[in-house]
Amino acid sequence: MAPLSEAKQLETLLELQRDLALEANVEKVLLRITLAATFMLEADRATLYVVDQTRNELWSRALTQGGERGESVLEINEIRLPLDGTSLAADVARTGTLLRIDEPYGDPRFDASVDARTGYRTRSILVVPIDSRDRRRLGVLQAVNHADGPFRSEDERYAVSLATSAGIALEYVQLSEDLAAERLRVVKVAEEERHRLARDLHDGVAQTLANAALGIELAQRRAKQDVPAAMADLEQLRGRLLESQKGLRDILFALRPLVLEDAGLGAAARALAERINGQNGSHVVARRVDADRRFAPEVEAGAFTVIREAANNAIKTGRAAEVSIDVYEDGGAVIAMVEDNGKGFDVASTLQGYASRGSLGLLQMRESARLIGAQLSLDSSPGQGTRVRLVIPFA
Ligand SMILES: Nc1ncnc2c1ncn2[C@@H]1O[C@H](COP(=O)(O)OP(=O)(O)OP(=O)(O)O)[C@@H](O)[C@H]1O
Ligand SMILES: [Mg+2]
Structure with a gap:
């Protein structure tokens, strides 16, 4: 069988990420990741195990198997493995080290009794840890029997990438419902x-x-x-x-303008104005940019996301717009403001219609502002131009 091309694998990964961004049901997300693992790694089966701390076990939260690789999912009995027992999955869960094994029968960590019971023959295996972003072990993702012999080194990269997505999904499970929904929105925007x-x-x-x-x-x-x-x-x-x-x-x-890290928000705003000036017939100026106060890098990054999105929206509206960007200090805060004389829009109805639209810009602006503890105000109405104002308090 011809190996999957890298383009095909990238496509699958992108498709997966898009689906994950739209899917709020965690069980479906995990299943989707496991299916993607089966397909991308060209495995015969894949299992996503989750750490159950209270019972000191790993249990299979999603598994795929069967001939219709990637397409069919069989609900077979839940598998439970002791965390301190002999199995490759448990070993990876304990050590956090990826395992790629070409001849499992020669490996002391492999438990051959499962094969003996089921009549299945394990020939090659790839197991990666699933960690939360603060490095707690949440589970492992295991793929068994590559279509053409052993797994390849690039399969490791794909498996790690899938495990990262799985980690985000599992973290989500552990949070309370409200908090989780909020987190997922942020992840969506980032994805x-x-x-x-x-x-x-x-x-x-x-x-x-x-x-x-x-x-x-x-x-x-x-x-x-x-x-x-x-x-x-x-x-x-x-x-x-x-x-x-x-x-x-x-x-x-x-991705991240170097000038932001080197010289802060004001300098980055100036660089942005220069970069986008003239696009779409617009005229973009850094008008009053004189704040030189620095904030934590993540605060500056969040603030810049807002400024950039606002400026991009302003020049996108289809009418040659005058756009000005200000970054100045006022009353214990840095004010970042993007103003345009474009066609304006109905803010309330646009914000309400998000579920049915594909765009994320305003949502991302709001999330970024909230995450950095800044206040965002959007003033606009049809025919009146738009003003986006971000107040970033010093403390
Ligand atoms: N400065 C602006 N002037 C006029 N209309 C605007 C302005 N900013 C936003 N809008 C309107 O609000 C809508 C939503 O903006 P948002 O940034 O969320 O989406 P988008 O820019 O269309 O897509 P995306 O940002 O995801 O690429 C825009 O499609 C546009 O109609
Ligand atoms: Mg936008």
Whole structure:
């Protein structure tokens, strides 16, 4: 069987992340992750075990198995493994170290009695720990029998990435309902953004690099007969690479602008204004930017997320807008303000309609403001332009 291409695996991962962002039911999320593990790792079966501290056990919270790899899920009896017993899953749960084993029967940590009981033959196995973000062990994800022999080293990376998603989902279970719903919203916003960035990287830079390699090969061939034509090809290629470099810089800036860490909010606001000025026919200026007070990095990052989203919304509205950005100190706080004279919008009805829309911008602004303990106000009405104001208290 032909191995899955990396593009296909990336696609699966992105698809999964999108689904997770939309799914609030934890059982479904775990099942979805386990199914994705079966498919991406080309495994015959996969099991997601959860640590049950009170009983000192691992129990299978989601498992897939059977021939229709990735598509069929069989509800078989729950598996419970003692945390201090012999099994690869328990070993990984105890040590937190990933295990990739090509010949389990030669490994003392492998418990062959399960195979003996069920008649199943374990040939290769990959087990990764599932941890919370504060490094508590929540479970393990186990994949058994790769389609073509042993698991490969890239399978480890995918398994770790899936375990990270599983960790987020399991953390969610442990929180109280209200708190959990809130957390999930934050995760959604973050996942959505990662998804967007991954897509940009995949469609933009990765594509250009692949095309460039091809273009160089063609130019090399051409050069044998027609050097000037080959030179022209290369010149064109160079132009495309430079463009792509700019695209990559934009993505890096979107991930985290270095200037924010180096010089703070004011400098980052100025860099932003310069970067987006002229886009969509807009005119963006850093008007009153004179606050030089620094905050904790996560506070600055959250505040900048708000400023950037507000500025991007302002230049997106379709009418050539005048946009100004202010960052100044006033009465024990830094005020960050983005104002535009664009077409304005109905804030209340837009915020109410979120469930049915695909966008996340205003929601992300609100979450970011809340997380950093700042107050956000949105003033807008159709025809009146928009003002987004963020008050970040010093303390
Ligand atoms: N400055 C603004 N001027 C006019 N309309 C705005 C402005 N900011 C937001 N809106 C309106 O509010 C809607 C929701 O904004 P939001 O940022 O949540 O979504 P989006 O920008 O459309 O998509 P996303 O941010 O997810 O890429 C926008 O589609 C737009 O109609
Ligand atoms: Mg937006």
